[in-house]
Amino acid sequence: MSLKKRLAQLSEQAKQASYELADLSTQTKNRILNEVSVTMRRQSRVIIRANQRDLREAEKMDLSGAMIDRLTLDSERVHQMAKAVSDVAKLKDPIGISLKSWRRPNGLKISKVTVPLGVILIIYESRPNVTSECASLCLKSGNAVLLRGGREAFHSNRAIVDVYERVLKRHRIPQASVSLIPVLDRRAIDELLKLEDTINLVIPRGGEALIRRVARNARIPVIKHYKGICHVYVDRDADLKMALQIAFNAKCQRTGVCNAMETLLVHRSIAHRFLPVYGAMLEKAGCEIRGDETTRRFLPGVKKATEQDWKTEYLDRILSIRVVRSLEEAAAHIQKYGSAHTDSIVTQNQKTARAFVAQVDSSSVMVNASTRFSDGNEYGFGAEIGISTDKVHARGPMGLEGLVSYKYVVQGTGQIRT
């Protein structure tokens, strides 16, 4: 069978499965998830063996140490993964909720009721626990899922999906509800992205190049974020101690993540008090600073920031700093160079805070808090399937609520239109 036909068939089976999933009771979905959790623990050794096969092959592939670490599963990580599945069982079912309901003068009762999206394609890399995270969230929200993981984690992903398939089979639910794309050919992605009649949404997770390729080639809706160029703006009315803590935390608590700060903006009238102390903190933490001219006056010896720096997601112990003359200049900088991910202001002035929230057009805007809180778990969603910097459908951290659509249900008593 040709690649194209094979993938079309796979997605058609997922579509058929999605009709059954849409109709499952909360109880059944939770029972399945809990059984997956138990089975996963029991199959721990099988999963780890599959993972070791991936790791052996990875050695030949010359992956970085960080990638090898993300790929590795041990007994504890499998148990964490299993626990995450039973945690999803505890979350509120997002399906069948009446979002709104009203009666028209002619007696028609209209309700806007949540329904699953249908079939969701996830394209991701490296970490095998993403496989189970996505499968459990899609199951709970009544969606069929097509998982296209990276080549380097193929056997681990296969072993994890096997657990789901086994439990689904026991419950006589189509195994196509959770499918791992068996084709590793890169062209498979391009073919999948054309299947607009069967796939309802694609969520690419990974590097910017991968996501841009998906966005360019997809005929199906894409929810994505390219990168996280997050800003902290230290306002003239900031509490100095709070500003130091937040700016340090946003940059240094963890650097390789999308909600870490990449550029710090400081109001001119607080710069002389803030920058020398902050510069010393960063130096001690081994973090490099690249500053604009004013910054370099307060922090001699600091490298000059170029236009390219403002556009760069370092994901590393590097920070660019710019001194601004006003909130408007800070907001304009964020608008121009930011990625609409997460931006934070530190200020004790409520009016300034309100203006910042209004003027900064990002998916998460924070006041007096570290950008590192921009995360599904920190927002209380229980789990996260991705982060969206798009404006359509879902924005910011996406939990179960981001995986639903709705239908209008109209109840009449014989009404006709005149």
Place this chain on the structure above:
Amino acid sequence: MSLKKRLAQLSEQAKQASYELADLSTQTKNRILNEVSVTMRRQSRVIIRANQRDLREAEKMDLSGAMIDRLTLDSERVHQMAKAVSDVAKLKDPIGISLKSWRRPNGLKISKVTVPLGVILIIYESRPNVTSECASLCLKSGNAVLLRGGREAFHSNRAIVDVYERVLKRHRIPQASVSLIPVLDRRAIDELLKLEDTINLVIPRGGEALIRRVARNARIPVIKHYKGICHVYVDRDADLKMALQIAFNAKCQRTGVCNAMETLLVHRSIAHRFLPVYGAMLEKAGCEIRGDETTRRFLPGVKKATEQDWKTEYLDRILSIRVVRSLEEAAAHIQKYGSAHTDSIVTQNQKTARAFVAQVDSSSVMVNASTRFSDGNEYGFGAEIGISTDKVHARGPMGLEGLVSYKYVVQGTGQIRT
């Protein structure tokens, strides 16, 4: 300037305007809309003169009578258009609404607050009042709009947008808030669809060919419906009189619209009572029937329906009829041939109604009501910018609520992540 550059500049100006629009108060937006309404009435003769120029050119273009009618503006139609604008002023502002708000154990207060989408591109044909409808709804929801109307209505559209521009100028709001694309070249559409950095959403309205072309070429999110193949299913437990009225209304009250019924499904055990009476009603109304074999047993002389008939949106006095043996068969037919627009069941059995609502995966599912009610005005939205059969973002009739996104606003007191 090249076409590409010119359109990029236009959309960039719209983007800049959108930041100002996002921050306008409800009061200002309503004042602008009310002034547009008054100015439009005053400019009635100018608009009609521009329309006459379009009509003269249309004569040479060999347009159908229906298209000429849709294109024509007279004094009454201009007044209706002006009234529609002041009606939008009366609608509730959809921006700045806290959809949800909660506090985390660490004291962070998280709110999900509605914001405009940004820049919306509308691609449409023929009716010039669509220009004003879309402009007023986008203004009210704080979005900048790029209007790409049909060549045949260009001068009318220009005159209508002039009214908006005049009022915007008076309020010192960027005229790029409402822009008519001045380039009629078809390639302009393809160029616009690539501007993913400045345009947030495209809504194509028109024939299926146009919409498919937009969906295929767009790099920006598209909200659309290709067609409306709406079904009425007359269940075995239907009230016969109600079924006759609803099925007649859904087909005959108006035929050229997307929420008119195109296929009727009838349960076998009620067919012998329903079909002969219904057949006579349709015959009297001059409506042609194409039926499956069982239908033709009850309605001799009726043409045989082909596979193609089930897939066809007639938009005319033609109806296809199929007799089914069960609710499941009806739902499977709708799933296979329907367009996820609107489907209705007529039944007195509440359990059957519930099963239909659950199994039919359409944007509007009705019980004992005519499909013709699937419409923004009938749902009480006040106005409609389009209908979506997509599952992402907005589904069904789209009013102001379909034109918003949201942002997360996080209020802290210095929280950092540990």
